[in-house]
Each structure stands twice: as structure tokens, then as C-alpha cells.
Amino acid sequence: MDIDKPLGKSMAKWGALGAVVAIPVPFVGPVIGAAAGAGYAYFKAKKNRQGPGI
Numbered sequence: 001m002d003i004d005k006p007l008g009k010s011m012a013k014w015g016a017l018g019a020v021v022a023i024p025v026p027f028v029g030p031v032i033g034a035a036a037g038a039g040y041a042y043f044k045a046k047k048n049r050q051g052p053g054i
Contacts, residue, residue: 006045007041007042007045010041010044010045011037011038011041011042012038013041014037014038014040014041015034015035015037015038015041016034016037017037018033018034018035018036018037018038018040019031019033019034019037020033021033021037022034022036
């Protein structure tokens with residue numbers, strides 16, 4: 001499975017943002033926020049990809 005660098009950078013950026021946003025929210029920890037942010041970036045990139053996907 002070949003994951004390109006822009007996708008990795010996007011997942012890291014959205015994961016960090018999700019972790020920061022999730023800190024003040026009750027019942028949602030930074031780990032869950034980071035996973036949600038990285039997942040958002042992955043599915044956004046997968047949706048925008050042309051041709052056979054991942």
C-alpha cells in the first residue's frame with residue numbers, strides 16, 4: 001500500500017487540530033480527536049482521488 005506524502009501531511013495536520021479541539025470537550029479525549037481528524041483527512045483525500053482508489 002503506497003500512501004503519498006501529501007496525504008500523510010494532511011492526516012497529521014487534521015489529527016493535531018482534532019486533538020487540540022477535543023481537549024476542552026467532555027468525554028472526548030485528544031486521542032479520539034486526533035483519530036477523528038486523521039480519519040477526516042483520509043476520507044477527504046480518498047473522495048478526491050481519481051481512478052482506482054485505495
